[in-house]
Amino acid sequence: MSVNTTTLRAANGPVRRRSVGSWLLPLYVTAAFIVLLIPIVYTLVFSFNDANRSNISWNGFTLDNWQNVCAQPDVCIAFGNSLLVGAVSTLLATTLGTAIAIALVRYRFRARTVISLLLFLPMATPEIVMGAGLASQFLTMGVSKGLGTIIVAHTMFCLSFVVVTVRARVLSLDPALEEAGRDLYGSPTAVFWRVTFPLLLPGIIAAALLSFSLSFDDFIITYFNAGTVQTFPVYIYVAAQRGIPPQANVIASAVFLLAIAATLVFQVGAARRAQRRR
Amino acid sequence: MAMTALAPTTTATAAAEPPRRRPGLIAFALLAPGLAYLALFFLVPFVSLLITSFGINDPVEYGAFSYGFYWQNYVDVLAEYWPQFVRSFWYALLATIFALLISYPIAYFIGVRLRERTLLRNLLLVLVIAPFFISFLLRTLAWKQILSDEGPVVGFLQAVGLMGPQDHITGTAAAVVFGLTYNFIPFMTLPLFASLDRLDKRLLEAGSDLYAGPATTFVKITFPLSLPGVISGTLLTFIPAAGDYVNASQSFLGGPSTAMVGNVIQSKFLITVNYPQAAALSILLMAVILVIVGTYVRRAGTEDLL
Numbered sequence: 001m002s003v004n005t006t007t008l009r010a011a012n013g014p015v016r017r018r019s020v021g022s023w024l025l026p027l028y029v030t031a032a033f034i035v036l037l038i039p040i041v042y043t044l045v046f047s048f049n050d051a052n053r054s055n056i057s058w059n060g061f062t063l064d065n066w067q068n069v070c071a072q073p074d075v076c077i078a079f080g081n082s083l084l085v086g087a088v089s090t091l092l093a094t095t096l097g098t099a100i101a102i103a104l105v106r107y108r109f110r111a112r113t114v115i116s117l118l119l120f121l122p123m124a125t126p127e128i129v130m131g132a133g134l135a136s137q138f139l140t141m142g143v144s145k146g147l148g149t150i151i152v153a154h155t156m157f158c159l160s161f162v163v164v165t166v167r168a169r170v171l172s173l174d175p176a177l178e179e180a181g182r183d184l185y186g187s188p189t190a191v192f193w194r195v196t197f198p199l200l201l202p203g204i205i206a207a208a209l210l211s212f213s214l215s216f217d218d219f220i221i222t223y224f225n226a227g228t229v230q231t232f233p234v235y236i237y238v239a240a241q242r243g244i245p246p247q248a249n250v251i252a253s254a255v256f257l258l259a260i261a262a263t264l265v266f267q268v269g270a271a272r273r274a275q276r277r278r
Numbered sequence: 279m280a281m282t283a284l285a286p287t288t289t290a291t292a293a294a295e296p297p298r299r300r301p302g303l304i305a306f307a308l309l310a311p312g313l314a315y316l317a318l319f320f321l322v323p324f325v326s327l328l329i330t331s332f333g334i335n336d337p338v339e340y341g342a343f344s345y346g347f348y349w350q351n352y353v354d355v356l357a358e359y360w361p362q363f364v365r366s367f368w369y370a371l372l373a374t375i376f377a378l379l380i381s382y383p384i385a386y387f388i389g390v391r392l393r394e395r396t397l398l399r400n401l402l403l404v405l406v407i408a409p410f411f412i413s414f415l416l417r418t419l420a421w422k423q424i425l426s427d428e429g430p431v432v433g434f435l436q437a438v439g440l441m442g443p444q445d446h447i448t449g450t451a452a453a454v455v456f457g458l459t460y461n462f463i464p465f466m467t468l469p470l471f472a473s474l475d476r477l478d479k480r481l482l483e484a485g486s487d488l489y490a491g492p493a494t495t496f497v498k499i500t501f502p503l504s505l506p507g508v509i510s511g512t513l514l515t516f517i518p519a520a521g522d523y524v525n526a527s528q529s530f531l532g533g534p535s536t537a538m539v540g541n542v543i544q545s546k547f548l549i550t551v552n553y554p555q556a557a558a559l560s561i562l563l564m565a566v567i568l569v570i571v572g573t574y575v576r577r578a579g580t581e582d583l584l
Contacts, residue, residue: 025383025386025387025391026387026391028383028387029383029384029387029388029402032380032383032384033384033402033405036405036409036460036463037405037408038420038421038424039409039412039416039417039418039420039421039424039460040408040409040412040417040420042420042423042424043412043416043417043420046420056423057428096311096312096315097312099307099308099309099311099312100308100309100312100313102308103305103308103309104309106305107302107305109305109309115309115313118313118316118317118320118321119316121320122316122320124513124517124567124568124571125517125564125567126517126518126520126521126522126540126563126564126567127518127521128521128522128523128540128543128544128560128563129327129521129560129561129563129564130320130323132327132543132547132556132557132560133320133323133324133326133327133560134319134323135547136323136326136327136330136553136557137319137322137323137326137327139326139330139553140326140329140330152319153319155315155319156315156316156319156320159312159315159316160316163312213410213411217410217413217414219413219414219415219524220521220522220523220524220540223544223548224544224547224548232413233413233414233415236413236415236416236419237415237524237529240415240419240529240530241529244416244419248416249416252412252413252416253412255411255412256408256411256412259411260404260408260411263404263407264401264404267397267400267401267403267404268397268400270400271396271397271400274396275396
């Protein structure tokens with residue numbers, strides 16, 4: 001396709017006039033990104049603020065908050081809870097969702113529409129409704145809220161996103177590869193683990209990452225089903241009334257920098273590989 | 279790439295799949311656990327919400343209610359909270375429109391203009407999803423500080439005379455809509471990008487070869503072809519924005535006069551523990567959203583979203 005565009009351009013020559021958009025658009029996009037990044041920069045900068053309990057006005061630069069993250073133990077406990085909930089619910093949602101995605105592509109079902117609807121609805125329901133619904137179910141059943149109920153809730157809302165993500169990968173899978181595996185007398189299990197699974201792995205990893213980030217950042221559903229347990233977002237919401245300690249900014253900034261670094265390494269690597277292929 | 283996965287939410291339909299085999303035991307074993315999970319923790323909660331919404335709240339004992347068929351709950355909450363209801367959908371609509379207007383040029387720039395420059399394009403995509411990596415609560419609080427009465431924005435606007443000394447930004451409807459717009463811009467940009475990324479540039483060139491100006495090319499070619507992205511982006515923004523209660527909460531960007539229906543549900547459920555009324559409000563919110571989304575999707579012409 002890129003070949004086609006370049007030949008077209010060459011044939012047309014430089015007669016095509018440059019529209020206003022050619023400089024206005026980059027300018028606009030730059031401005032928009034600057035505004036969008038302001039709160040992130042603010043959070044990063046205030047992780048170095050020499051503030052005690054309420055991190056509102058700038059009191060001078062310090063590295064103390066980064067060195068003593070757990071000086072506010074609640075922050076660290078909440079962060080640990082978030083990691084635990086994220087890991088367990090990602091594992092559950094990815095397993096259940098991958099199985100559904102494979103079955104949906106491979107088999108013909110009479111109840112297909114109903115199944116699709118059941119998978120689509122959680123993505124179209126406002127979080128507060130799902131949160132209140134689950135909470136009232138736990139209430140009716142007499143289940144006491146805690147880490148377990150948070151994990152149940154997170155697995156539920158991550159599941160559909162896993163199905164959608166993995167399904168796209170299953171769709172792009174060449175069935176001939178699995179046939180080749182069967183022709184070579186691979187048992188169904190062997191074909192799955194040695195052919196299908198490795199080919200699906202990028203999709204499964206993407207789904208797991210998505211699931212973890214959805215879980216890690218969720219507040220609304222969590223707050224309804226957390227009881228007295230605090231995840232990191234719940235901690236921030238509760239602390240917002242009396243002021244957020246700078247340690248919360250440290251944790252958020254550290255997670256942000258790690259995630260961005262990982263993404264950049266991945267993207268630069270992908271771009272390099274793409275260029276080499278060209 | 280974690281978050282770009284959000285994009286194919288609705289666009290995966292493009293590839294028509296040929297279902298191959300009849301379901302057997304394996305298909306059942308693959309499907310059953312996940313679907314049972316959703317039935318148990320997504321559908322059943324709806325039923326318990328519905329049952330609770332017809333319950334009778336105990337006026338004496340805190341948080342207690344008895345089951346019944348007390349449809350008066352719905353009348354009561356509508357009579358008392360219709361302003362919050364209307365406000366929720368109005369704010370969500372405004373935020374969706376603003377997010378679309380802000381995101382479209384960004385998505386167009388990354389998806390169409392930068393198509394040949396892979397590295398720069400991927401870096402800008404990382405910037406689009408960057409906010410996901412910092413808790414949205416902290417980012418909203420950052421805006422609260424920046425827009426507060428002591429903050430630089432209010433100071434500047436008062437200095438140039440655009441704001442009076444008694445005026446505020448935080449606590450107003452404008453601040454809440456601003457916060458909602460800001461929080462949902464990535465959810466709008468990513469599906470738009472996914473659509474525009476697939477746009478065949480030769481069609482745009484054909485447009486200008488046929489003497490269409492940039493505006494005509496946009497209206498007749500670019501925008502219609504990006505419609506799937508517009509639909510999924512607006513849904514991914516509108517639905518969660520209508521149910522949001524963080525931005526409008528008073529410890530974030532809102533004030534006493536900006537409460538949305540989410541704030542009412544949250545305080546009914548967790549503070550005043552009037553479960554039947556909280557449940558009735560949730561059911562009403564869901565019903566209105568289903569009607570709006572159903573109508574919108576049907577009129578926009580894409581019926582199967584998954």
